[in-house]
Amino acid sequence: xxxxxxxxxxxxxxxxxxxxxxxxxxxxxxxxxxxxxxxxxxxxxxxxxxxxxxxxxxxxxxxxxxxxxxxxxxxxxxxxxxxxxxxxxxxxxxxxxxxxxxxxxxxxxxxxxxxxxxxxxxxxxxxxxxxxxxxxxxxxxxxxxxxxxxxxxxxxxxxxxxxxxxxxxxxxxxxxxxxxxxxxxxxxxxxxxxxxxxxxxxxxxxxxxxxxxxxxxxxxxxxxxxxxxxxxxxxxxxxxxxxxxxxxxxxxxxxxxxxxxxxxxxxxxxxxxxxxxxxxxxxxxxxxxxxxxxxxxxxx
Numbered sequence: 001x002x003x004x005x006x007x008x009x010x011x012x013x014x015x016x017x018x019x020x021x022x023x024x025x026x027x028x029x030x031x032x033x034x035x036x037x038x039x040x041x042x043x044x045x046x047x048x049x050x051x052x053x054x055x056x057x058x059x060x061x062x063x064x065x066x067x068x069x070x071x072x073x074x075x076x077x078x079x080x081x082x083x084x085x086x087x088x089x090x091x092x093x094x095x096x097x098x099x100x101x102x103x104x105x106x107x108x109x110x111x112x113x114x115x116x117x118x119x120x121x122x123x124x125x126x127x128x129x130x131x132x133x134x135x136x137x138x139x140x141x142x143x144x145x146x147x148x149x150x151x152x153x154x155x156x157x158x159x160x161x162x163x164x165x166x167x168x169x170x171x172x173x174x175x176x177x178x179x180x181x182x183x184x185x186x187x188x189x190x191x192x193x194x195x196x197x198x199x200x201x202x203x204x205x206x207x208x209x210x211x212x213x214x215x216x217x218x219x220x221x222x223x224x225x226x227x228x229x230x231x232x233x234x235x236x237x238x239x240x241x242x243x244x245x246x247x248x249x250x251x252x253x254x255x256x257x258x259x260x261x262x263x264x265x266x267x268x269x270x271x272x273x274x275x276x277x278x279x280x281x282x283x284x285x286x287x288x289x290x291x292x293x294x295x296x297x298x299x300x
Contacts, residue, residue, distance in 0.1 A: 001273035003206050008035040013046045064237045074233045081229045083143065083150040085166060085286075087183045092191040095131045097139065102132065103259035110255045117263025118213045120295025124173035125218045129260045131189075133294065136256035137221070137249050138167040140186040152186060156248040159241035164229040165249060166286065168194075168279055170204050170220040173295075181278070200278065207274035208291060213265050217293035221253060221264075224281060225289040246290040253292045267291040 007025025012035075016024065022032055052059075074080070125133075140152035140163075151161040158164070167184040169191065171177055180196035181204070194200075204222070208214040223246055230238035230245075250266045257264040270291055276283040 001271055001277070003210070003271070003274075004031060005035070005039075006271050006274070008032070009039060009042060009046065012039075013043060013050075060239075064240055066237070069235055069237065072233055072235050073231070078232065080148060080150055081226070081232050083145070083152045083163065083229070084140075084185070084187055085226065087185065087192045087194075089183070090193040091188075092177060092182065092193060094134070094189055094191065095128050097131070097135050097189060100128045100131045100135070103261075105259045107255075110258045114254050114258045115263060116254075116265045117257070117295070117297065118265050118293075119298055120213070120216050120218065120262075120293075121298045122173070123218070123296040124175050125260070125262070125294075125296070127174065127176050129262075130169075130171075130174050130177070130219070132260060133221070133253065133256045134167070134169075134184055134186075134189070137252045138165070138184055138186050139189060143187050154186065156245070156252050158245045158248070159230060159238070160233050162230040162233060162238075162241075163245070164226050164238075164242055165245055165289070166224045166226060168222040168224065170201065170222060171218075172201070172220075173218040194280070203274070203278045206271075207278050208267060208270045211267065211269070211293075213293040213295075214267070214291075216295065218262075218295040219293075221292040221294060222275070222279065222288060223249060223290040223292075224279060224286050226286050228285065242289060250290055250292060253294070257292075257294050262294060262296045264292045264294040267293065 004025060004027060008021060008027060011021045011024050018032065021027065136155055140154050142153040144151050152163050153161060154163055169182045169184055171179050171182060178196055181194045181200050182191040183194055184191055204220065205215050214220055225242045227239060227242060230241050234241060253264050268290065270288065272283060272288065275288040279288065281287065
Protein backbone atom coordinates (compact mmCIF):
# COMPACT_ATOMS: atom_id res chain seq x y z
CA UNK A 1 0.00 0.00 0.00
CA UNK A 2 1.45 3.35 -1.04
CA UNK A 3 0.82 6.75 0.52
CA UNK A 4 -1.88 7.73 -1.95
CA UNK A 5 -3.86 4.54 -1.41
CA UNK A 6 -3.52 4.97 2.32
CA UNK A 7 -4.52 8.62 2.12
CA UNK A 8 -7.65 7.85 0.14
CA UNK A 9 -8.73 5.09 2.55
CA UNK A 10 -7.83 7.10 5.66
CA UNK A 11 -9.81 10.20 4.73
CA UNK A 12 -12.64 8.40 2.96
CA UNK A 13 -13.26 6.13 5.97
CA UNK A 14 -13.46 9.23 8.16
CA UNK A 15 -16.17 10.83 6.05
CA UNK A 16 -14.15 13.57 4.33
CA UNK A 17 -15.73 15.22 1.31
CA UNK A 18 -14.18 14.46 -2.12
CA UNK A 19 -12.53 17.89 -2.37
CA UNK A 20 -10.86 17.42 1.00
CA UNK A 21 -9.69 13.90 0.10
CA UNK A 22 -8.16 15.18 -3.13
CA UNK A 23 -6.30 17.87 -1.19
CA UNK A 24 -5.22 15.93 1.90
CA UNK A 25 -4.21 12.73 0.06
CA UNK A 26 -2.62 14.68 -2.81
CA UNK A 27 -4.71 12.87 -5.42
CA UNK A 28 -5.60 13.76 -8.97
CA UNK A 29 -9.23 13.38 -9.99
CA UNK A 30 -8.22 10.38 -12.09
CA UNK A 31 -6.60 8.70 -9.09
CA UNK A 32 -9.60 9.51 -6.90
CA UNK A 33 -12.00 7.98 -9.43
CA UNK A 34 -9.81 4.89 -9.74
CA UNK A 35 -9.88 4.38 -5.95
CA UNK A 36 -13.64 4.99 -5.86
CA UNK A 37 -14.09 2.21 -8.39
CA UNK A 38 -11.66 -0.32 -6.94
CA UNK A 39 -11.51 0.12 -3.15
CA UNK A 40 -15.16 -0.18 -2.11
CA UNK A 41 -14.56 -3.69 -0.72
CA UNK A 42 -11.64 -2.47 1.38
CA UNK A 43 -13.71 0.42 2.74
CA UNK A 44 -16.53 -1.98 3.63
CA UNK A 45 -14.06 -4.16 5.54
CA UNK A 46 -12.73 -1.14 7.44
CA UNK A 47 -16.25 -0.14 8.41
CA UNK A 48 -17.09 -3.69 9.48
CA UNK A 49 -13.97 -4.05 11.63
CA UNK A 50 -14.06 -0.60 13.19
CA UNK A 51 -16.18 -1.58 16.26
CA UNK A 52 -13.70 -4.36 17.03
CA UNK A 53 -10.73 -2.05 16.44
CA UNK A 54 -12.10 0.53 18.88
CA UNK A 55 -11.63 -1.86 21.81
CA UNK A 56 -8.87 -4.14 20.54
CA UNK A 57 -6.33 -2.85 23.08
CA UNK A 58 -8.53 -3.76 26.05
CA UNK A 59 -9.41 -7.11 24.49
CA UNK A 60 -5.77 -7.87 23.76
CA UNK A 61 -4.73 -7.35 27.39
CA UNK A 62 -7.76 -9.21 28.73
CA UNK A 63 -7.56 -12.23 26.42
CA UNK A 64 -3.81 -12.77 26.81
CA UNK A 65 -4.15 -13.29 30.56
CA UNK A 66 -3.02 -16.67 31.86
CA UNK A 67 -6.59 -17.61 32.77
CA UNK A 68 -7.31 -18.15 29.05
CA UNK A 69 -4.12 -20.08 28.36
CA UNK A 70 -4.14 -23.54 26.81
CA UNK A 71 -1.24 -25.95 26.39
CA UNK A 72 1.50 -24.47 24.24
CA UNK A 73 2.61 -25.99 20.97
CA UNK A 74 5.96 -26.69 22.61
CA UNK A 75 4.33 -28.71 25.38
CA UNK A 76 2.36 -30.66 22.76
CA UNK A 77 5.60 -31.48 20.92
CA UNK A 78 4.91 -29.45 17.81
CA UNK A 79 7.99 -29.00 15.62
CA UNK A 80 10.13 -26.21 16.98
CA UNK A 81 10.59 -23.09 14.82
CA UNK A 82 14.00 -22.11 13.52
CA UNK A 83 15.82 -19.43 15.48
CA UNK A 84 16.84 -17.55 12.34
CA UNK A 85 15.15 -17.38 8.95
CA UNK A 86 17.04 -18.59 5.89
CA UNK A 87 18.02 -15.76 3.51
CA UNK A 88 19.66 -15.84 0.12
CA UNK A 89 21.67 -13.13 -1.60
CA UNK A 90 25.05 -11.47 -1.95
CA UNK A 91 26.95 -11.64 1.35
CA UNK A 92 28.73 -8.61 2.76
CA UNK A 93 31.27 -9.37 5.48
CA UNK A 94 31.42 -7.11 8.54
CA UNK A 95 34.38 -6.46 10.83
CA UNK A 96 34.66 -9.33 13.29
CA UNK A 97 33.18 -8.65 16.71
CA UNK A 98 36.46 -9.42 18.48
CA UNK A 99 38.41 -6.98 16.33
CA UNK A 100 36.22 -3.86 16.24
CA UNK A 101 37.25 -0.91 18.34
CA UNK A 102 34.64 -0.52 21.07
CA UNK A 103 33.64 3.06 21.99
CA UNK A 104 35.17 4.37 25.21
CA UNK A 105 32.07 6.16 26.51
CA UNK A 106 30.81 5.04 29.91
CA UNK A 107 27.34 3.57 30.33
CA UNK A 108 26.50 6.47 32.65
CA UNK A 109 27.42 9.01 29.97
CA UNK A 110 25.51 7.14 27.24
CA UNK A 111 22.37 7.09 29.38
CA UNK A 112 22.71 10.72 30.48
CA UNK A 113 23.34 12.02 26.95
CA UNK A 114 20.80 9.84 25.14
CA UNK A 115 18.18 11.80 23.23
CA UNK A 116 15.95 10.95 20.29
CA UNK A 117 17.88 12.42 17.37
CA UNK A 118 15.99 13.50 14.24
CA UNK A 119 18.58 15.71 12.53
CA UNK A 120 21.73 14.11 11.12
CA UNK A 121 24.91 15.30 9.47
CA UNK A 122 25.90 13.92 6.07
CA UNK A 123 28.79 12.00 7.64
CA UNK A 124 28.90 8.30 6.83
CA UNK A 125 29.20 5.61 9.48
CA UNK A 126 32.23 3.33 9.37
CA UNK A 127 31.88 -0.41 9.00
CA UNK A 128 33.22 -0.77 12.55
CA UNK A 129 30.44 1.49 13.83
CA UNK A 130 27.80 -0.49 11.95
CA UNK A 131 29.27 -3.71 13.30
CA UNK A 132 29.12 -2.27 16.84
CA UNK A 133 25.47 -1.21 16.43
CA UNK A 134 24.51 -4.70 15.30
CA UNK A 135 26.61 -6.31 18.06
CA UNK A 136 24.73 -4.27 20.66
CA UNK A 137 21.25 -4.92 19.27
CA UNK A 138 21.02 -8.11 17.24
CA UNK A 139 24.20 -10.21 17.23
CA UNK A 140 23.93 -13.81 18.50
CA UNK A 141 26.82 -14.60 20.80
CA UNK A 142 25.70 -18.24 21.04
CA UNK A 143 23.56 -20.59 18.96
CA UNK A 144 22.14 -23.84 20.29
CA UNK A 145 20.13 -26.30 18.26
CA UNK A 146 18.68 -29.77 18.66
CA UNK A 147 15.49 -31.53 17.60
CA UNK A 148 13.50 -30.16 20.54
CA UNK A 149 14.76 -26.57 20.82
CA UNK A 150 16.68 -23.97 18.85
CA UNK A 151 17.73 -20.69 20.45
CA UNK A 152 20.19 -17.83 20.17
CA UNK A 153 21.67 -15.88 23.07
CA UNK A 154 22.17 -12.17 22.45
CA UNK A 155 23.06 -8.89 24.17
CA UNK A 156 19.39 -8.08 24.72
CA UNK A 157 16.91 -10.06 26.85
CA UNK A 158 14.09 -12.02 25.25
CA UNK A 159 11.32 -14.13 26.78
CA UNK A 160 12.57 -17.71 26.87
CA UNK A 161 15.55 -16.71 24.71
CA UNK A 162 13.16 -16.98 21.76
CA UNK A 163 14.45 -13.79 20.10
CA UNK A 164 11.60 -13.46 17.59
CA UNK A 165 13.01 -10.34 15.90
CA UNK A 166 14.70 -10.18 12.52
CA UNK A 167 16.92 -7.23 11.58
CA UNK A 168 17.00 -5.42 8.25
CA UNK A 169 19.31 -2.49 7.52
CA UNK A 170 18.41 0.21 5.01
CA UNK A 171 21.91 1.54 4.34
CA UNK A 172 22.27 5.08 3.00
CA UNK A 173 25.80 6.12 4.04
CA UNK A 174 28.19 3.49 5.38
CA UNK A 175 31.82 3.47 4.25
CA UNK A 176 32.64 0.44 2.09
CA UNK A 177 29.03 -0.74 1.67
CA UNK A 178 26.86 0.27 -1.26
CA UNK A 179 23.43 1.69 -0.41
CA UNK A 180 20.60 -0.80 -0.30
CA UNK A 181 18.33 -2.93 1.82
CA UNK A 182 20.15 -5.69 3.68
CA UNK A 183 19.27 -8.51 6.04
CA UNK A 184 21.55 -8.92 9.04
CA UNK A 185 22.45 -12.53 9.83
CA UNK A 186 22.95 -12.62 13.62
CA UNK A 187 24.88 -15.90 13.72
CA UNK A 188 27.22 -15.33 10.77
CA UNK A 189 27.51 -11.59 11.59
CA UNK A 190 27.20 -10.51 7.99
CA UNK A 191 24.79 -8.68 5.73
CA UNK A 192 22.75 -10.25 2.94
CA UNK A 193 21.91 -7.83 0.12
CA UNK A 194 18.20 -7.90 -0.69
CA UNK A 195 17.73 -4.86 -2.94
CA UNK A 196 20.14 -2.13 -3.99
CA UNK A 197 17.65 -0.08 -6.03
CA UNK A 198 16.81 3.55 -5.37
CA UNK A 199 13.17 2.53 -5.70
CA UNK A 200 13.50 0.42 -2.54
CA UNK A 201 14.91 3.35 -0.57
CA UNK A 202 11.99 5.49 -1.72
CA UNK A 203 9.54 2.75 -0.83
CA UNK A 204 10.89 2.63 2.74
CA UNK A 205 10.76 6.43 3.02
CA UNK A 206 7.15 6.40 1.81
CA UNK A 207 6.30 3.48 4.10
CA UNK A 208 7.58 5.49 7.07
CA UNK A 209 5.13 8.24 6.11
CA UNK A 210 7.84 10.48 4.61
CA UNK A 211 9.38 11.27 7.97
CA UNK A 212 12.45 13.41 7.32
CA UNK A 213 14.86 11.43 9.51
CA UNK A 214 14.34 8.30 7.41
CA UNK A 215 15.58 10.07 4.31
CA UNK A 216 18.52 11.83 5.96
CA UNK A 217 19.79 9.04 8.24
CA UNK A 218 23.02 7.19 7.52
CA UNK A 219 21.00 4.01 7.93
CA UNK A 220 17.64 2.79 9.13
CA UNK A 221 17.28 -0.37 11.17
CA UNK A 222 13.98 -2.14 10.53
CA UNK A 223 12.94 -4.82 13.00
CA UNK A 224 10.40 -7.46 12.08
CA UNK A 225 8.75 -10.01 14.35
CA UNK A 226 8.29 -13.70 13.63
CA UNK A 227 5.54 -14.34 16.18
CA UNK A 228 5.45 -18.14 16.09
CA UNK A 229 8.99 -18.26 17.41
CA UNK A 230 7.57 -16.98 20.72
CA UNK A 231 3.96 -18.19 20.41
CA UNK A 232 5.24 -21.77 20.01
CA UNK A 233 6.33 -21.60 23.65
CA UNK A 234 3.96 -19.06 25.23
CA UNK A 235 0.75 -19.22 23.22
CA UNK A 236 -1.13 -15.99 22.50
CA UNK A 237 0.49 -14.32 25.50
CA UNK A 238 3.65 -14.46 23.43
CA UNK A 239 2.37 -11.53 21.39
CA UNK A 240 2.88 -9.35 24.47
CA UNK A 241 6.52 -10.40 24.56
CA UNK A 242 7.16 -9.41 20.94
CA UNK A 243 6.71 -5.75 21.82
CA UNK A 244 8.71 -6.05 25.04
CA UNK A 245 11.57 -7.62 23.08
CA UNK A 246 11.41 -4.85 20.48
CA UNK A 247 11.75 -2.30 23.29
CA UNK A 248 14.86 -4.05 24.61
CA UNK A 249 16.48 -3.89 21.17
CA UNK A 250 15.39 -0.29 20.68
CA UNK A 251 17.07 0.86 23.88
CA UNK A 252 20.34 -0.81 22.91
CA UNK A 253 20.18 0.88 19.50
CA UNK A 254 19.71 4.22 21.26
CA UNK A 255 22.65 3.71 23.63
CA UNK A 256 24.93 2.26 20.95
CA UNK A 257 24.12 5.17 18.62
CA UNK A 258 25.06 7.61 21.37
CA UNK A 259 28.28 5.71 22.01
CA UNK A 260 29.50 6.20 18.42
CA UNK A 261 28.91 9.95 18.53
CA UNK A 262 25.56 9.75 16.82
CA UNK A 263 21.98 9.21 17.73
CA UNK A 264 18.81 7.49 16.70
CA UNK A 265 15.08 7.98 16.64
CA UNK A 266 12.76 5.07 17.36
CA UNK A 267 9.77 5.06 15.01
CA UNK A 268 6.41 3.38 15.47
CA UNK A 269 4.51 5.49 12.94
CA UNK A 270 4.68 3.63 9.63
CA UNK A 271 2.26 2.08 7.16
CA UNK A 272 2.23 -1.60 8.08
CA UNK A 273 1.20 -2.81 4.64
CA UNK A 274 3.81 -0.68 2.88
CA UNK A 275 6.68 -1.65 5.16
CA UNK A 276 5.84 -5.35 5.09
CA UNK A 277 5.74 -5.15 1.31
CA UNK A 278 9.09 -3.34 1.26
CA UNK A 279 10.68 -6.25 3.12
CA UNK A 280 8.82 -8.89 1.10
CA UNK A 281 7.07 -10.35 4.15
CA UNK A 282 3.42 -11.31 4.58
CA UNK A 283 2.43 -9.24 7.63
CA UNK A 284 1.18 -12.32 9.51
CA UNK A 285 3.95 -14.89 9.88
CA UNK A 286 6.40 -11.99 9.87
CA UNK A 287 5.65 -8.29 10.23
CA UNK A 288 7.46 -5.01 10.82
CA UNK A 289 7.33 -4.07 14.49
CA UNK A 290 9.81 -1.17 14.96
CA UNK A 291 12.06 1.17 12.95
CA UNK A 292 15.10 3.18 14.02
CA UNK A 293 16.83 5.91 12.03
CA UNK A 294 20.53 6.28 12.90
CA UNK A 295 23.08 8.90 11.98
CA UNK A 296 25.87 11.19 13.15
CA UNK A 297 25.11 14.35 15.09
CA UNK A 298 25.26 17.72 13.35
CA UNK A 299 28.19 19.89 14.42
CA UNK A 300 25.89 22.78 15.39
